[in-house]
Amino acid sequence: MVRSDTKWLRGVTIGVVATLALGACGGSTATTAPPATSAPAATSAPVASASAGGASVAPSTAPASTAPTGTKGGTIYILTQSEQWNQVDPQRAYTGEDMAFFSATIYRSLTAYKLSPDQKEGTSLTPDLATDLGTATNGGKTWAFTLRDGVTFQDGSPITCADVKYGVSRTFAIDVINQGPTYAIAYLDIPSAADGSSEYKGPYKKTGQDLYDKAVTCSADNKTITFNLNKAIADFNYTVTLGFSPVPQAADTGETYGSTVLPVSSGPYKVDSYTTGNGGKMLLSRNPNWSQASDPYRTALPDKWEVDFGIDAKVIDQRIMQSAGNDAYAVQYGNVQPENLSVVFKDAETANPDYANRAISGFDPYSRYYFINVQKVKNVKIRQAMAVALDRSAIRLNIGGAFAGTYADGVVKPNIGADYAPTGLWDTFFGQPVPDTGDPVLAKKLITESGEAAPKLTFNFADTPVNQKTAAIVIDSLGKAGITVTPGPIEAGKYYSVVFDPASAGEFGMGGWGADWPNASTVIPPLFTVKGGWDLSQLDDPAFNAKVDAALTELDRTKQEGLWQALNKEAAENMYAIPTFFGLSQTIAGSKIAPAYRWAAYGSWPYGALYVTP
16 A cells, blocks of 8 residues: 555555554554554554555565475464454555555455565565466567466355456445455456546446446456456556455445455465454454465464454564563564664664564655645645645654654655655755755745635644654644644544545644556556555645656656656645654564564565464
């Protein structure tokens, strides 16, 4: 993502990836400790991850491990501060940690990421529902996938092309199914309306249904699904890991699907119950109609999963560090709290001996930032003043210092590869270096140049103790430049649901994002275009949109790299979002959980490989 969520994803969504710091790709939304989907590290807001996919992540300190093999049986517990999942719906989940968990347990997609501690292998594709990685024809504008034999939903009914097609169609019902990945809207060959939205309005209204039925077709035997695209997409088989899961039409209840109405599983587990709030739980048990023969990707070793919501982040740390009773079979959904980092880790790269086989520290897929709603803060000089005044050093210290990561100069992270280039934002752009502690004098100068009075703003953040302290730093440092900031805390599990509503959101707030796969096409368009689906900045600039379209359709990869680098620089200079950190994150598992490593695909635990040890 998510959100921050991830993955080259992402998602994050900084989903509440660890309560994020959102992700998605795209990670979750809470921020419990230092820094995602889709989604979300402990320093900002939930990281989104755009969720789903393969970022190139620096090696972590996790012990070497290879296979998703081990002991069958037992229960794995997930402990989280959040009071609920951000989204459970397969077309709406978009934070890295969330997508990693759901893809291991209840949702299958046409393709998936290999489970491996190796960053390259862990971001490479393997067939899932499909028999292979897809067949591209028509110069890459047509992609076909054939379903495996024997794939079923939890009631034993077969999963067909029609079920996948229907699931994808739900993405177009943006008035109902929102916050999730929107690649289907961006890539399928369906005309746009005058307002830029798709002519197809989704399966509930059925407006433009004939257009969708031409863009997505099923074979006569209902086994092969074909996608007709509006442009050549060489890596579309990565795209189908995001929001392309099947949904049986008869079970779909729209906005309530996956929340008040339990979702229908296509994976090795089924949801038995889901209650939210402090003390809430999601309980999963084996899906009796899942077949290993039809699913060589998942080993499904635990008998059950239990997700425990609403636990104080400090309590989670202590319980898993002590690993007594059931906590020995638990994993932390979030990050190790700042006060415990020196206990668990020798330094930002090395776990102390007592935790060497179960504590992980390493670069995650996410870039953290503070989005600015450009419709509410229209003057670029004011936005720049906000960024210049910000005491990034104090914020970094609050969320873990060196453990939190390095200072970011844009939303594209260096570990994405050639699409990254330094923007010079904090070094040369303002004609003088901007200190990490902020420069209120320069900020006041920019406000004067804006021709406007210093603004009064509301700052949104996932409501956790660490984020509360961060908000206090934001308020104090911008206040030194004459900018008045009011805190706008939001319950972590509801963070993205609120900030995606411009009427409810403040002028700026925490966010995080990880590339969905190693191309900035999964970063710049999602974050800064309406069609991208994660435009918290509410940017809809025709000139910028045209440059994004040019980059998306550029087939010369070297030329495309330059276009993405220029757009990242332009977005930073116009301060559509304030870049804060390239995330490093730390997390811990119980003493009887294996294998413990950070899965590069989502910046998450490798849920599909986890098992309990004797």
